[in-house]
Amino acid sequence: MEHKIILPEGWQKSKGYSNGIIATNGRTLFLAGQVGWNEKEIFESDKLVPQFEQALKNIIAIVEAAGGKPEHICRMTCFCKDKEQYLKARKDIGTIWKSIMGNHYPCMSMIFVSDLLDHPAVIEIEATAVIPE
Numbered sequence: 001m002e003h004k005i006i007l008p009e010g011w012q013k014s015k016g017y018s019n020g021i022i023a024t025n026g027r028t029l030f031l032a033g034q035v036g037w038n039e040k041e042i043f044e045s046d047k048l049v050p051q052f053e054q055a056l057k058n059i060i061a062i063v064e065a066a067g068g069k070p071e072h073i074c075r076m077t078c079f080c081k082d083k084e085q086y087l088k089a090r091k092d093i094g095t096i097w098k099s100i101m102g103n104h105y106p107c108m109s110m111i112f113v114s115d116l117l118d119h120p121a122v123i124e125i126e127a128t129a130v131i132p133e
Contacts, residue, residue, distance in 0.1 A: 002026075003074065003130070016094070017108040021074045023130035029066045030128055033079065034058035035121040046120040048085045053096045055125045060100060068131035071104045075128040082122060083112045 006020030007013060036051025037043045039061075045051060060070055080086050086093075106127070116124050 014105075016097075017105050019107065021107055023074050026072070026130035026132050027066075028128065028130055029063065029068065029072075031059055031062050031126055033124040033126040034062070035116065035118050035124050037118065037121075043120055046122070048080070048082065048122050049089050049092045049096070051121065051123050052089075052093055052125075053100075055123055056096065056100050059125055059127050063127075063129050063131070066129070066131055068129050070101045072129045072131050073101075073104070073106045073127050074130050076106050076108045077126050078108070078110045079113045079116065079124045079126075080110060080122065081113060081116060085122070086110070086112075 002025050003021050003023040005018050006022060008019075011019070034055045035043075035058075036045070036054040037058075038054065043051070044054070059073070059076075063070065063072060116122070118124075
């Protein structure tokens, strides 16, 4: 997949995400929201950091099953139940991000919500990837 990060002239480089990505020459993969449970749909923790790590690993497992790599993810939206917990955990989440995603930062949004369908989920991640032909 060819892709180009879009940054309007005069804008500061964003930290931890991209404002825009143009992706060409690939197949688009839409990923459903993934929560922090394992492949048997069992939550091993009710805490944000381990659930974030598992949800991100679930995203990557789907991308890889379609023949892609983490760097093929172009867009990601996170839904989190606890803003205060998220802000306190940003350093740990950043470390997990680097270990799984490296220096790839897709277009991202973080949305805080009152609840998620699958209890005791505290975070859900959905994504879109463009995988090379």
